Amino acid sequence: MGQLEGRRALVTGAADGIGRAIAETFAHEGARVLAVDLSADKLNTAFAGHAAITPIVQNIASEGAADALVARSSELLGGLDILVNNAGIPGELAMLHETTDENWRRVFAVNVDAVFRLTRACVPLLRSSSCGRIITTASVCAEYGLRLQGAYVASKHAVSGLMKGFAIELGPDGITANCINPANTVTGITRDWFSPEQSNEGRAYLDVASVLGRYSHPEDMAAAALYLASDGGGYVTGQSITIDGGMTCRLPSLSHATRYQS
Numbered sequence: 001m002g003q004l005e006g007r008r009a010l011v012t013g014a015a016d017g018i019g020r021a022i023a024e025t026f027a028h029e030g031a032r033v034l035a036v037d038l039s040a041d042k043l044n045t046a047f048a049g050h051a052a053i054t055p056i057v058q059n060i061a062s063e064g065a066a067d068a069l070v071a072r073s074s075e076l077l078g079g080l081d082i083l084v085n086n087a088g089i090p091g092e093l094a095m096l097h098e099t100t101d102e103n104w105r106r107v108f109a110v111n112v113d114a115v116f117r118l119t120r121a122c123v124p125l126l127r128s129s130s131c132g133r134i135i136t137t138a139s140v141c142a143e144y145g146l147r148l149q150g151a152y153v154a155s156k157h158a159v160s161g162l163m164k165g166f167a168i169e170l171g172p173d174g175i176t177a178n179c180i181n182p183a184n185t186v187t188g189i190t191r192d193w194f195s196p197e198q199s200n201e202g203r204a205y206l207d208v209a210s211v212l213g214r215y216s217h218p219e220d221m222a223a224a225a226l227y228l229a230s231d232g233g234g235y236v237t238g239q240s241i242t243i244d245g246g247m248t249c250r251l252p253s254l255s256h257a258t259r260y261q262s
């Protein structure tokens with residue numbers, strides 16, 4: 001028996017990367033899943049003929065998207081137990097003082113406004129569930145800054161606060177709200193950024209990026225989402241689980257300390 005037997009889930013940004021791994025993991029654990037994405041092609045490639053996963057083409061940042069997805073959840077699943085706000089975009093790389101209004105608004109429209117609107121719209125369905133869960137894919141950028149990605153960093157700090165707010169206000173209804181904070185996951189948006197582990201550049205970056213010596217996989221993130229969605233994660237709310245291979249647990253080494261490394 002799967003950990004999510006009989007549960008109904010909606011996952012955004014589900015056609016690729018972390019969202020796809022979450023949708024597949026949830027389905028494997030017994031959930032029926034609505035997989036929402038912009039890209040019909042990628043959805044079909046990923047899920048055509050999948051018994052437990054229904055693809056839905058929807059831009060979550062478009063007018064009326066939240067209400068449309070609530071209607072599809074009611075119609076196709078008869079309700080909703082788990083909402084995963086996973087879709088997100090990095091925006092253009094730019095210094096903050098050179099970031100355009102358009103770039104800023106585009107990042108916030110997907111990463112923050114759409115998450116707020118969809119979560120708000122799903123509250124009545126989640127209240128009717130006996131195990132309501134809200135899980136948002138934020139980032140280590142919800143905890144730390146990153147040069148040239150100020151709009152993205154600000155948007156991820158915003159959804160982290162948003163989840164705390166929903167956690168506090170919906171806790172009395174038995175609904176939990178949490179973030180998973182990935183780092184260095186090899187997916188569609190980052191494949192070009194992370195050099196292969198075998199290259200000199202890739203190894204140098206990994207020395208800084210992880211104490212485990214590898215990039216993360218979407219499945220590492222799906223495992224954390226599964227924990228939060230499962231009965232075992234039922235007492236966790238208003239939190240962020242950082243899955244970063246230890247990147248943020250250490251200070252930069254001082255040169256006198258490196259002499260003692262084996």
Ligand SMILES: NC(=O)c1ccc[n+]([C@@H]2O[C@H](COP(=O)([O-])OP(=O)(O)OC[C@H]3O[C@@H](n4cnc5c(N)ncnc54)[C@H](O)[C@@H]3O)[C@@H](O)[C@H]2O)c1
Nearest residue numbers: 013016017018037038059060087088139184185187188189
């Ligand atoms: N990959 C990483 O290293 C990393 C690190 C930290 C946080 N994240 C976060 O993880 C989440 C997933 O990222 P990923 O790396 O799996 O990316 P990805 O590009 O592999 O997948 C994202 C999916 O979201 C879809 N999408 C984008 N905008 C959408 C919209 N408006 N409506 C519906 N679907 C939309 C895309 O079509 C794509 O299929 C994002 O929120 C991202 O910020 C990723």
